[in-house]
Amino acid sequence: MTAILTLTARQLAGSRRVWLVLALVALPVLAGVLFHVADSTTSSAEFADGITGTLIASGILPLVMLLFGTSAFGNELSDRTLGYLTLKPLSRWRIAAPKLVASVLVGGVPVAVSGLLAVAVIENGRVGGAAATGAGLLIGAAAYAAIFTWAGLALRHALIFGLVYVFIWEAALAAYLDGIRFLSIRQFTLALIRGLDGERLDTLDLSLGAGAGAIGAAIVIVVFTALTVRKLVRVDVP
Amino acid sequence: MSNDGAQPTIVVDSVSRWFAGVVAVSDVSLVVEPGVTALLGPNGAGKTTLLRAIAGLTATSQGTVRIFGEPVRGNPGLYRRIGYMTEHESVYDFLTGRQFVELNARLQGIGDLDAAVARAVETVELVDAQDRKLRTYSRGMRQRMRLAATLVHDPPLLLLDEPLSGTDPVQRLHLQQVIRRLAAEGRTIVVSSHILEEVDQLADRIHLMVSGKLAASGDYRAIRQQLNDRPFLVRIDSSNARELAAGLLLEKTVESVEIDREGHLRVRSGDVAALQRSLPAVAARLGIRLLRVEPLDDSLESVFEYLATGSAA
Secondary structure, eight states, rough: OOHHHHHHHHHHHHHTTTHHHHHHHHHHHHHHHHHSSOOOOSSHHHHHHHHHIIIIIIIHHHHHHHHHHHHHHHHHHHHOOHHHHHTTTTTTTHHHHHHHHIIIIIIIHHHHHHHHHHHHTTTTOOOOHHHHHHHHHHHHHHHHHHHHHHHHHHHHHHHHHHHHHIIIIIIIITTTOOGGGGGGGHHHHHHHHHHTTTTTTTTSSSSSSSSHHHHHHHHHHHHHHHHHHHHHHHHOOO | OOSSSSOOSEEEEEEEETTTTTEEEEEEEEEEEEOEEEEEEEEEESSSHHHHHHHTOOOOEEEEEEEETOOOTGGGGGGGGGEEOSSSOOOOOTHHHHHHHHHHHHHHTSSSHHHHHHHHHHTTTOOTTTTSSSSSSOOHHHHHHHHHHHHHHOOOOHEEEEEETOHHHHHHHHHHHHHHHHHHHOOEEEESSSSSGGGGGTEEEEEEETTTEEEEEEHHHHHHHHHSSSSSEEEEEEHHHHHHHHHHTTTTEEEEEOOOSSSSSEEEEEEEHHHHHHHHHHHHTTTOOOEEEESSSSSSHHHHHHHSSSSOO
């Protein structure tokens, strides 16, 4: 499994989009620095919550994971190298799992570190809140990776699917309609962060508890990884 | 290396494959034994689709494929015994040649990785280039390194889709030698090609595909003989078409002659080689100057069509 993990991580990290991602993940940290040098009446907790909930969880995290998740198989489908993996005596989950992990390593870890540093800078080094933010974002990244890795393998227009999910379903619908929040990875992520550190995100309107967030994220990871494995068994490899 | 002899290596039974109403492979049944078998046919004949179905890369719409007695689709364990080289030349071009072969070896779960990789790279004679990135390779070198990756786990069955494409004459000769040597060790090797001459010295048996169907099967000599026996249409421009036509009609090798509206002579012959010998002699005897001699139905599609249907185009 390490061979596919290393291969995929090299594929993803070697692409030009990694520079875009580095620029994106630098934004929250820069915002944290700006908070201290610019005059503001906003409290540090309120600003950290806004950066976490709006900039990172609603924008940077899903976008970065969309880029890397859909590319985990998408690159090999488009350049027709997937056969090098599928024509091997490997259970299909041993192909799908390292792809998922590679997406999290290359996309999720930088976002989680960015969130951790941004909160640490804004809240003057409060370790608990920063660590909770990093851990919550990492779990959210895994959930996004699972759904977008599946989409990259199973859907012809995976990027469009991802953009619709992120900007219409999560940002426009699930953000305001309580009844469908249990179907939003953004909500799971924020619920987890607050569950890990009770002082974080209390200025945001979150209706899901930490337990629901953890269960929701786990279900997304398990279900979409299983769908990816199933698709790998049935797919006509180009 | 060979299978246990109790069963053929590959059994394709009534396989069809269609895509959105377009039939790519139609009711093909064949059996493949150890040695080199060529899947021959013009582009679009369904060779690649059939090979992909044999390898389990694509599902069949109808019929079954069994390799070493087992179904291949959804049976990844079987890939320990199969090496498949796709027609696509794409590789992970950020890897070196050696890393690429090593990756394939690792994914096959090979124990002695270094020895297996070294042996495969030596087989395709790319030891000197193995530490260069694949993106710097020529097309032929890439084909050879892909072959190394395909055989690194020493499989008893090799499926090679257009393995000689993109190679120069020297590389082609070398690859043919490698394939023959691998077959001599008892392997079953299936090679697809759209060039009859390419499989001339290579294949023991040929399955000819035309328009998704299996048109003919047999050894190379039988199919070559059929090819030589087919009527051949030649257009001849000369200084005196009528006199040349009369002279050629006396030759046994000429079946018919006609002069078209533009005054070109069209000659149909069952023995091309004999016509090639007699034409200059007849022209010289009659004092006729030959201006142009052109085969009219020598396209690959025409050859395959003839072999498939038994009638000249």
